[in-house]
Amino acid sequence: GIQVEQSPPDLILQEGANSTLRCNFSDSVNNLQWFHQNPWGQLINLFYIPSGTKQNGRLSATTVATERYSLLYISSSQTTDSGVYFCAVLGFQKLVFGTGTRLLVSP
Amino acid sequence: GAGVSQTPSNKVTEKGKYVELRCDPISGHTALYWYRQSLGQGPEFLIYFQGTGAADDSGLPNDRFFAVRPEGSVSTLKIQRTERGDSAVYLCASSLGSRSNEQFFGPGTRLTVL
Numbered sequence: 001g002i003q004v005e006q007s008p009p010d011l012i013l014q015e016g017a018n019s020t021l022r023c024n025f026s027d028s029v030n031n032l033q034w035f036h037q038n039p040w041g042q043l044i045n046l047f048y049i050p051s052g053t054k055q056n057g058r059l060s061a062t063t064v065a066t067e068r069y070s071l072l073y074i075s076s077s078q079t080t081d082s083g084v085y086f087c088a089v090l091g092f093q094k095l096v097f098g099t100g101t102r103l104l105v106s107p
Numbered sequence: 108g109a110g111v112s113q114t115p116s117n118k119v120t121e122k123g124k125y126v127e128l129r130c131d132p133i134s135g136h137t138a139l140y141w142y143r144q145s146l147g148q149g150p151e152f153l154i155y156f157q158g159t160g161a162a163d164d165s166g167l168p169n170d171r172f173f174a175v176r177p178e179g180s181v182s183t184l185k186i187q188r189t190e191r192g193d194s195a196v197y198l199c200a201s202s203l204g205s206r207s208n209e210q211f212f213g214p215g216t217r218l219t220v221l
Contacts, residue, residue: 004149030208031208031209033209033210035212040214041196041214041215041217042212042214042215043150043198043212045209045211045212048209086149086150088149088150090208092163093138093155093157093162093163093208094140094152094155094163094166095140095142095150095152095200095210096152097149097150097151098149099148099149100149
């Protein structure tokens with residue numbers, strides 16, 4: 001089946017810093033989603049991005065499907081950005097998740 | 108509008124008991140998914156419904172797990188003879204189906220088997 005790898009596994013930032021999270025996947029995919037799992041466990045949709053670039057406020061994402069990777073950019077990080085960021089790719093209608101990047105933003 | 112809802116939010120049961128977990132998808136979403144998330148891991152697929160039928164149940168770990176969606180809306184995940192290894196957060200998601208496969212998740216049910 002499809003393999004999804006995320007890096008780095010852990011990231012500690014000072015408030016205001018920028019960061020880039022990476023997601024590599026092993027096969028062609030129909031869809032890719034980025035999620036933020038907040039400290040209460042809720043998965044929040046960030047981007048639905050099978051290819052190209054999208055921006056939403058301080059967050060942006062780029063997926064290069066032909067090279068099988070996606071990047072999530074967080075600019076001017078805030079403490080509320082803390083949590084786990086998951087990349088998930090769609091294979092045969094089911095999402096396959098990576099192991100996540102755990103982000104801690106300190107004041 | 109309302110998102111995906113799940114009940115109960117927490118369930119504590121004893122080994123060997125039967126449990127039911129409920130999922131109410133976003134109104135109008137024809138596709139519904141169940142996932143399970145263990146501590147420190149990403150969610151793992153269990154089963155996918157398109158309408159009333161289970162289109163893919165390949166992620167169910169064994170025959171103690173069963174899910175239904177009789178009217179094509181609410182779904183119930185049923186676990187028989189629970190084991191301590193079943194302890195996890197059970198997540199439900201829904202999508203528009205053929206019109207869009209972007210999945211939206213509920214808050215989950217945290218199941219603890221003592």
